[in-house]
Amino acid sequence: MRRPFIAGNWKMHTTEAEAAALAAAVREQTAGAACDVAVCVPFPHLGPVREVLRGGHVQLGAQDVHWEPKGAFTGEVSAPMLEDYCQFVIIGHSERRQYFCETDEWVNRKLRAVLASRLDPIVCIGETLDQRRAGETEAVLERQLRGALAGIQPSARITIAYEPVWAIGTGETATPAQAQEACAFVRRILRELGGPVADAIRIQYGGSVNPANAAALLAQPDIDGALVGGASLDAAQFAAICAAVPA
Numbered sequence: 578m579r580r581p582f583i584a585g586n587w588k589m590h591t592t593e594a595e596a597a598a599l600a601a602a603v604r605e606q607t608a609g610a611a612c613d614v615a616v617c618v619p620f621p622h623l624g625p626v627r628e629v630l631r632g633g634h635v636q637l638g639a640q641d642v643h644w645e646p647k648g649a650f651t652g653e654v655s656a657p658m659l660e661d662y663c664q665f666v667i668i669g670h671s672e673r674r675q676y677f678c679e680t681d682e683w684v685n686r687k688l689r690a691v692l693a694s695r696l697d698p699i700v701c702i703g704e705t706l707d708q709r710r711a712g713e714t715e716a717v718l719e720r721q722l723r724g725a726l727a728g729i730q731p732s733a734r735i736t737i738a739y740e741p742v743w744a745i746g747t748g749e750t751a752t753p754a755q756a757q758e759a760c761a762f763v764r765r766i767l768r769e770l771g772g773p774v775a776d777a778i779r780i781q782y783g784g785s786v787n788p789a790n791a792a793a794l795l796a797q798p799d800i801d802g803a804l805v806g807g808a809s810l811d812a813a814q815f816a817a818i819c820a821a822v823p824a
């Protein structure tokens with residue numbers, strides 16, 4: 578019912594030449610994967626990588642977007658600009674929340690802009706270690722999810738990425754049980770907000786996903802894919818994660 582979706586988030590990595598080579602290798606090595614595959618690349622590489630991926634199965638995404646269609650917002654990129662290049666865009670990544678003061682309200686504005694465009698959003702939510710230790714995981718996820726979706730009808734175009742902040746780039750992965758529990762909770766909230774469409778919305782897990790832990794995570798009933806950071810910069814590792822999707 579929900580086709581698994583593995584997306585790479587290259588973050589602020591790769592030169593143009595490296596991006597083109599990595600995209601070509603991903604295209605080759607993930608051929609035949611039983612899932613949707615995408616790479617979310619730095620803005621300057623959208624054009625070159627689009628050419629490398631053209632006509633293939635790997636879809637392209639960006640890592641952020643502004644909510645206004647145009648205007649005096651130096652350094653920003655809008656949804657109508659991205660529509661020419663890619664299918665997906667990440668919104669509300671914890672690194673943007675942490676380093677660029679992005680709020681739930683901004684995430685909500687960005688999500689509205691993206692849903693009004695031809696792009697499909699990947700909305701990131703997740704608790705910090707302190708929040709988990711304080712027993713606040715579900716409260717945080719619920720606040721972020723309701724904040725992102727305020728006034729918006731949930732739709733199957735939306736992918737939610739559950740990314741516990743303490744698992745990102747740390748080598749410390751949530752256990753499959755922890756990740757499943759959180760993703761099931763996310764789906765419960767989605768059901769409260771949107772009804773049956775919750776069963777069509779894909780929920781990815783993200784945070785130190787690698788070829789060794791992917792299969793156990795992806796076997797969980799409410800985990801529909803992964804948002805992969807570090808391991809997506811290595812085509813063989815990324816392809817191995819795609820291959821770990823249950824048949």
Ligand SMILES: O=C(CO)COP(=O)(O)O
Binds near residue numbers: 745748805808
């Ligand atoms: O933030 C992430 C993907 O968006 C996860 O990053 P890592 O896979 O490097 O932990």
